[in-house]
Amino acid sequence: MVDVTQPFSFDTLRRRPDVEAPNLFAVDASDRLILDEAADALAVAEPGTVVVVGDRYGALTLGAAANSGARGIRVYQDALTGEIALAKNAERYGLRDSFTSSTQDAALFAGATVVLMQMPRTIAELEETASLIAANADPGVIVYAGARLKHLTASMSEVLATQFAEVAGSLARQKSRVIVAKTPRPTETGPFPAREFSEAVGLTIVAYGGAFAGTRLDIGTRFLIAYLPDMKPDAVDAIDLGCGTGILAAAIAAARPGLKVIATDQSAAAVASARGTVEANGLSDRVSVVRDDMLRSQPDASCDLILCNPPFHVGAAVHADVAYGLFEEAARVLRSGGELWTVFNSALSHASVLRKMVGPTEVIGQNDKFTVARSVKR
Numbered sequence: 237m238v239d240v241t242q243p244f245s246f247d248t249l250r251r252r253p254d255v256e257a258p259n260l261f262a263v264d265a266s267d268r269l270i271l272d273e274a275a276d277a278l279a280v281a282e283p284g285t286v287v288v289v290g291d292r293y294g295a296l297t298l299g300a301a302a303n304s305g306a307r308g309i310r311v312y313q314d315a316l317t318g319e320i321a322l323a324k325n326a327e328r329y330g331l332r333d334s335f336t337s338s339t340q341d342a343a344l345f346a347g348a349t350v351v352l353m354q355m356p357r358t359i360a361e362l363e364e365t366a367s368l369i370a371a372n373a374d375p376g377v378i379v380y381a382g383a384r385l386k387h388l389t390a391s392m393s394e395v396l397a398t399q400f401a402e403v404a405g406s407l408a409r410q411k412s413r414v415i416v417a418k419t420p421r422p423t424e425t426g427p428f429p430a431r432e433f434s435e436a437v438g439l440t441i442v443a444y445g446g447a448f449a450g451t452r453l454d455i456g457t458r459f460l461i462a463y464l465p466d467m468k469p470d471a472v473d474a475i476d477l478g479c480g481t482g483i484l485a486a487a488i489a490a491a492r493p494g495l496k497v498i499a500t501d502q503s504a505a506a507v508a509s510a511r512g513t514v515e516a517n518g519l520s521d522r523v524s525v526v527r528d529d530m531l532r533s534q535p536d537a538s539c540d541l542i543l544c545n546p547p548f549h550v551g552a553a554v555h556a557d558v559a560y561g562l563f564e565e566a567a568r569v570l571r572s573g574g575e576l577w578t579v580f581n582s583a584l585s586h587a588s589v590l591r592k593m594v595g596p597t598e599v600i601g602q603n604d605k606f607t608v609a610r611s612v613k614r
Contacts, residue, residue: 244298244299244302244303244329244331246263246267246268246295246299247263248328249262249263249293249294249295249298249325250262250293250321250324250325251293251317251321252320252321252324253317253320253321253529254293254315254317254318254321255558255561262292262293262294262295262321262325263293263295264384264412265384265409265410265411265412266354266382266383266384266412266413266414267292267295267296267299267354267382268295268299268410268412269382269406269409269410269412269413269414270296270352270353270354270380270381270382270414271295271296271299271300271303271304271352273380273382273406273414273416274300274350274352274378274380275303275304277349277350277378277380278300278304278305278306278350279304279305281306281349281350282349283306283307283308284307284308284310284347285308285347285348285349285350285374286300286306286308286309286310286348286349286350286351286352287309287310287311287312287344287345287348287350287351287352287373288300288309288310288311288312288335288351288352288353289311289312289340289351289352289353289354289365290312290313290314290353290354290355290356291311291313291318291322291352291354292313292315292318292321292354293318293321293322293325294318294321294322294325294326296352296354297309297311297322297326297334297335298322298325298326298329298331298334300352301331301334301335302329302331306334307334308334308335308336309334309335309336310335310336310338310344310348311335311336311337311338312337312338312339312340312344312504313337313504314340314446314503314504314505315502315503315504316502316503316504316527316528316529317502317529319337320529322335322337323337339504340364340365340368340504340505341368342368342371342372343372344368344372345368345369345371345372345373346372346373347372347373347374348369348372348373348374348377349373349374349376349377349378350377350378350380351369351373351377351378351379351380351381352380353365353379353380353381353382354381354382354383355381355382355383355387355388355392355415356445356446357387358445358446358450359391359392359395360428360430360443360445360446360450361445361446361505362392362395362396362445363395363398363425363426363428363445364425364426364428364444364445364446365445366379366395366396366398366399366400366417366425367399367422367423367424367425367426367428369399369420370399370400370420370421370422370423371420371422373420375419375420376418377418377420378416378417378418379396379400379415379416379417379418380414380415380416381396381414381415381416381417382412382413382414382415383412383413384411384412385408385411385412385413386411388413388415392415393405393415396415396417398423398425399417399420399421399422399423399425400417400418400419400420400421401418401419401420401421402416402417402418402419403415403416403417403418404416428444428445429442429443429444429508429509429512430442430443430444430450430451431443431451431512431516432451432452434451434453434483436453436458437453437458437461437483437487438490439483439486439487439490439513439516439517440513440516440517441453441481441483441513442481442482442509442512442513442515442516443481443509443512444505444508444509444512445505446503446504446505446506447480447481447503447505447506447508447509448480448481448503448506448547449480449481450481451481453483454480454545455605455606456545456579456580456581456606457480457483457484457545457579459579459601459603459606459608460484460543460545460577460578460579460608461483461484461487462601463577463600463601463608464487464488464491465491466600466610467488467541467543467575467577467610468540468541468574468575470540471492471495471540471541471574471575472494472495472496472540473495473496473497473498473538473539473540473541474488474495474496474497474498474539474540474541474542474543475497475498475499475500475531475534475539475541475542475543475569476488476497476498476499476500476510476543476544477500477530477531477542477543477544477546477562477565477566478500478501478544478545478546478547478562479499479500479501479506479507479510479525480501480503480506480509480510480545481506481509481510481512481513482499482506482509482510482511482512482513482514482523482525483513484499484543484545485497485498485499485510485513485514485523485525485543486513486514486517486519486523488543489514489519489522489523490517490519493522495522496522497519497522497523497524498523498524498525498526498534498539499514499523499524499525499526500525500526500527500528500530500531500534501527501528502527502528502529502530503527504527507525507526507527510525511525530561530562530565531565531566531568531569532565534565534569535569536568536569537568537569537570537571537572538569538571539569539570539571539574540570540571540574540575541574541575541577542566542569542570542574542575542576542577543577543578544562544563544566544576544577544578544579545578545579545580546558546559546562546563546578546580546586547559559580559584559586559589560589560593563576563578563586563589563590563593563594564593566594567593567594567595567613570594570613571613572613572614573612573613574612574613575610575611575612575613576590576594576610576611576613577600577608577609577610577611578590578608578609578611579606579607579608579609580606580607580609581605581606581607582602582603582604582605582606582607586607586609587599587607587609590609590611591611594611594612594613594614595611595612595613595614596611596612596614597609597610597611597612598610598611
């Protein structure tokens, strides 16, 4: 039974279902500093006027609800695991009714007076978010965007300054700082989503601000695409696991008209981008795009071929477990004799892990930086 009488504590927040490890935390000093800087504004904010963007596991949302009494909080989290973690953490304190999870669009920021934000990882993502806030929030909105000092750049303040007349930094505390932006003056930013035709793959790539690599074809994906003709020729269905902008899914669907393809990612920006890529290339009838935590929604032994360019970061931390979770899920979903094709940094020991988790694994290609491996499900 959930004990809703226990006091809220940042120290008891959990990351689950995301990777949990001694060096990975559900809250950091930047979360606390954002909430402290915004405390006065939160105290007078009307219900339904507080928006939270980029809350990793619920620290900002639940801190605002528990410590400042904010209600009707609208929350956008790119990662599905973040949404699930927030919901689980909220249940522990009886705060599930204090917020709603939303997509990032004009409606998210409509009438907002306070925006709490973990600074995004890319300038493109910040440009997209800042332009949406400036164009749709209350004219008196105050944005509190924080991060660890090592992740802050001068360009971030410059981006905010294109959309807000007043931009100032807080004093640093515990290696963190908050950039406060006021007085919106919306200007054209973008366009988002961006679109670009790639001669290398003969596809139009669509990308929202938060999508990894944007409209570029990253070098790992480029290396893996070269082996498309070798990937299980008799496959009737395939999955692009961790699809990003959907390049792999679109490329294999275009090359094999009879193949049914699913593109899946936990990132909302990636899923929106992949849908755009699929539509731009006339492949919507054969490629389905799904937001999923790895492959949780897919049945056991239900697929012939899985393609994966796995990440090796959890947020800003280098951590191999995120790739291992993908490999484990791929092994569950593959039919006997099905193939998992992966591309990864050659310095990583993924080949030996794949042999244990999936089955016989052969290095098919290798260059100065990347390895392509084929694993066959036992």
